[in-house]
Amino acid sequence: MKDSSIWTEKLRPRKFEDIIGQEAIVRRIKAFVENKNLPHLLLAGPPGVGKSTISLVIARELFGENWKENFLELNASDDRGIDVVRNTIKDFARTKSIGNVPFKIILLDESDSLTRDAQQALRRTMEQYSGTCRFILSCNYSSKILDPIQSRCTIFRFKSLENDSINKIIDKVSREEKLKVDDKAREALIYISSGDARRLENVMQSCSMINNKITEELVYEIVSAARPKEIKEILEFAVSGKFTNAKEKLLEVMLKHGLSGLDIVKQIQSEIWNLKISDERKIELVDKCGEIEFRMVEGSDEFLQLEALIANFMKNDKKS
Amino acid sequence: MIKNPEKLNEIIGQDTKKILLWLQNPRKKALLIHGPTGVGKTAAAYALAKEKDYEILELNSSHFRKKDQIRNIVGEASQQQSLFGRKKLILIDEVDGISGRHDFGGLAELNKIIDSTKNKIILTSNEIFDSKFNALRKKCELVEFTPVDYLEIFELLKNICEKEKVKFDEKKLKNIARKNNGDVRASLLDLATSIVNGKIIEYGDEREYTRKIEDVLKLVFKSKDVNLLLNVFSSVDEDLDEILLWLDENLDKEYSNNELSNAYEMLSRADVFKGRIMKRQYYRFLVYQSALMGVGVGLSKNKKKEGHVSYKRSSRILKMWIAKNRNAKRKTIAQKLAGKVHASTYKVYKDFDNYVKFLKDKKVASEIELDDDEIKYAEGF
Numbered sequence: 001m002k003d004s005s006i007w008t009e010k011l012r013p014r015k016f017e018d019i020i021g022q023e024a025i026v027r028r029i030k031a032f033v034e035n036k037n038l039p040h041l042l043l044a045g046p047p048g049v050g051k052s053t054i055s056l057v058i059a060r061e062l063f064g065e066n067w068k069e070n071f072l073e074l075n076a077s078d079d080r081g082i083d084v085v086r087n088t089i090k091d092f093a094r095t096k097s098i099g100n101v102p103f104k105i106i107l108l109d110e111s112d113s114l115t116r117d118a119q120q121a122l123r124r125t126m127e128q129y130s131g132t133c134r135f136i137l138s139c140n141y142s143s144k145i146l147d148p149i150q151s152r153c154t155i156f157r158f159k160s161l162e163n164d165s166i167n168k169i170i171d172k173v174s175r176e177e178k179l180k181v182d183d184k185a186r187e188a189l190i191y192i193s194s195g196d197a198r199r200l201e202n203v204m205q206s207c208s209m210i211n212n213k214i215t216e217e218l219v220y221e222i223v224s225a226a227r228p229k230e231i232k233e234i235l236e237f238a239v240s241g242k243f244t245n246a247k248e249k250l251l252e253v254m255l256k257h258g259l260s261g262l263d264i265v266k267q268i269q270s271e272i273w274n275l276k277i278s279d280e281r282k283i284e285l286v287d288k289c290g291e292i293e294f295r296m297v298e299g300s301d302e303f304l305q306l307e308a309l310i311a312n313f314m315k316n317d318k319k320s
Numbered sequence: 321m322i323k324n325p326e327k328l329n330e331i332i333g334q335d336t337k338k339i340l341l342w343l344q345n346p347r348k349k350a351l352l353i354h355g356p357t358g359v360g361k362t363a364a365a366y367a368l369a370k371e372k373d374y375e376i377l378e379l380n381s382s383h384f385r386k387k388d389q390i391r392n393i394v395g396e397a398s399q400q401q402s403l404f405g406r407k408k409l410i411l412i413d414e415v416d417g418i419s420g421r422h423d424f425g426g427l428a429e430l431n432k433i434i435d436s437t438k439n440k441i442i443l444t445s446n447e448i449f450d451s452k453f454n455a456l457r458k459k460c461e462l463v464e465f466t467p468v469d470y471l472e473i474f475e476l477l478k479n480i481c482e483k484e485k486v487k488f489d490e491k492k493l494k495n496i497a498r499k500n501n502g503d504v505r506a507s508l509l510d511l512a513t514s515i516v517n518g519k520i521i522e523y524g525d526e527r528e529y530t531r532k533i534e535d536v537l538k539l540v541f542k543s544k545d546v547n548l549l550l551n552v553f554s555s556v557d558e559d560l561d562e563i564l565l566w567l568d569e570n571l572d573k574e575y576s577n578n579e580l581s582n583a584y585e586m587l588s589r590a591d592v593f594k595g596r597i598m599k600r601q602y603y604r605f606l607v608y609q610s611a612l613m614g615v616g617v618g619l620s621k622n623k624k625k626e627g628h629v630s631y632k633r634s635s636r637i638l639k640m641w642i643a644k645n646r647n648a649k650r651k652t653i654a655q656k657l658a659g660k661v662h663a664s665t666y667k668v669y670k671d672f673d674n675y676v677k678f679l680k681d682k683k684v685a686s687e688i689e690l691d692d693d694e695i696k697y698a699e700g701f
Contacts (some may be wrong), residue, residue: 005683008661052662077664110664198663199674206677222677243580244572251636255643258650263670295588300595303636304568308588311581 007205008198011176012053014060020172020197021165022050025156029054033061036101040126040135042150044142045158048196051138055107058136062101070097070104077113085114085121093125093133104133112139119146126152160195169197173204174214184216192223231267235275238313246310251303261302265293268309288312325367331360332476332504333468338461339368343440348461350434350441352415354448355465356633358505361444364465365411368442375406380413387425390433398437408439415445415456427452434459449637458645462638467502469630470494476504477511487519501534502630532556537566537631540617541574542624549618553610560609561594567613569634579621586616649697653679656688676701 004010013019016030032038043051059071072092097104174181193200206222207214230253237246269289272282292309328336342351353361369376377397418426474497481488500506514520536556575583590612593605654669679698
């Protein structure tokens with residue numbers, strides 16, 4: 001197979017030995033594969049820590065050359081309706097596998113975004129076809145997976161990659177792609193990746209478009225377009241009473257990044273804690289944030305609701 | 321005594337540079353100038369023609385504009401170069417006056433003509449948000465004309481008076497300018513009718529059409545009289561949702577700080593009722609929406625702000641619509657990328673900033689099979 005030009009794909013580990021981090025999980029899953037038997041798996045954890053990677057390695061190691069015939073990857077947040085479960089998944093699950101492994105594998109990525117109905121339908125399918133098909137469900141939050149499905153799976157919880165692992169990935173990427181990363185740049189990369197290898201590699205590839213010598217400045221330049229800074233600006237305008245500026249900036253950010261009102265509310269909520277206002281006021285605002293998020297679901301004009309929220313930031317802070 | 325403008329820059333209060341740019345841009349055949357009455361939309365078209373020496377062909381709402389009629393008049397003209405070597409400019413005035421019933425098929429025909437025209441076409445319209453204009457909006461370069469600041473109108477009136485040696489006192493001229501809420505044509509008309517024997521006397525009665533929504537806004541923003549506020553919206557010819565947009569757009573010109581945040585709280589709750597009406601089709605909730613918008617916003621202030629404020633129509637919906645179109649590319653790119661990188665379209669869409677920089681790499685672009693438009697979009701990011 002030709003190598004992808006996207007680094008996250010090109011450098012994605014193909015064997016258990018190549019996986020960096022998550023050692024305990026890798027060890028146990030490897031044992032399953034060596035015995036040519038696999039329970040249904042539920043892999044839970046934040047993005048970019050190896051859930052998809054491990055699934056792909058499982059398929060490669062189990063099926064060898066035929067892995068693609070025996071492996072179906074579906075992204076549940078793109079195909080999350082009940083129809084997908086009833087058609088695509090069922091059709092694949094009930095036919096026999098090719099080769100000497102008696103089952104196939106379906107990877108349902110981001111399965112926490114499957115609708116309730118679809119999960120209900122899945123529950124039967126998992127049982128009915130467990131002879132010919134094993135499921136790997138990956139998700140960010142296992143609490144969003146129905147109990148009966150959880151009970152049918154062996155659960156592995158992935159943690160954010162530790163600095164040590166991130167360091168090893170930085171080494172690997174710079175070796176393969178012939179990059180120079182100085183110590184300061186390395187620190188910056190660790191900081192902005194916050195344990196997410198996908199993000200790390202995307203940022204490194206972005207940097208490499210500009211220069212093969214990665215510096216601290218370059219890293220921050222690449223991610224400076226990111227939104228938290230803009231959200232912070234909006235809130236600072238609002239807190240200092242400059243509502244009109246805040247409102248214009250808000251519209252600009254939403255339009256430029258194509259964000260929904262709910263996306264913005266989430267970011268505002270986490271940004272509140274970084275504002276220079278009293279702690280009592282912060283918790284008031286977080287409460288308000290929740291109320292507005294609720295109204296957004298009920299109401300009809302997301303932008304108006306956001307305006308109401310940032311207008312609230314202008315209220316006097318009694319404590320400071 | 322009052323001349324029509326002969327050059328684009330004689331149009332007051334509007335950004336006419338975009339029109340010149342459009343004329344030079346061979347890729348956009350049609351220009352749609354939209355905005356309220358009397359701010360210079362048609363005048364701009366004629367001024368452009370005069371300035372650049374185009375022959376103008378006008379079709380307005382006094383013509384019948386059924387499919388065949390449009391095709392006969394405009395369709396032919398759009399294909400032929402004019403005699404004597406002058407270039408042609410086609411003006412289709414008052415597009416929103418094309419009636420769905422009586423001019424059946426007219427808009428569709430117009431869309432076809434824009435696709436195939438060899439001559440440039442200017443369209444004007446008051447309203448372009450209506451869904452029947454969706455296709456048209458996409459094909460046209462859009463330029464918005466806004467109500468003109470009364471001081472600019474005043475300057476214009478003053479210049480005319482000085483040129484025509486009319487005696488005037490500034491207060492009266494300012495009154496004419498202000499009374500017409502940004503409508504230049506009406507102001508000029510008022511000026512003309514109020515000049516008697518070289519002096520300005522009283523001008524005619526106030527017009528009612530443009531004043532309505534502004535009056536209502538003024539009432540809400542300036543009054544605290546519950547009896548007035550309670551039924552304030554029943555007298556306007558705009559629907560409540562439209563008024564909500566007006567209130568939202570102009571609130572921060574009248575209120576500040578705590579007043580503003582109280583008023584927005586009211587609008588926010590009004591919007592919740594609006595959402596419930598839409599979801600449940602239970603129209604009695606309109607009572608609550610209206611009360612929150614009128615009384616609620618009115619009572620949110622401590623005291624009224626002095627001084628005149630000119631209110632603006634909200635352009636947010638249009639901006640969002642334009643952005644949505646632009647972001648459509650982002651979505652298609654995210655879809656193509658998602659399959660490759662084992663992530664969902666939604667996630668890639670959200671983290672787009674992190675991917676877009678290396679989409680400029682030709683190898684990556686060709687690997688995920690971006691088309692030319694998508695590559696252009698990524699490069700412009």
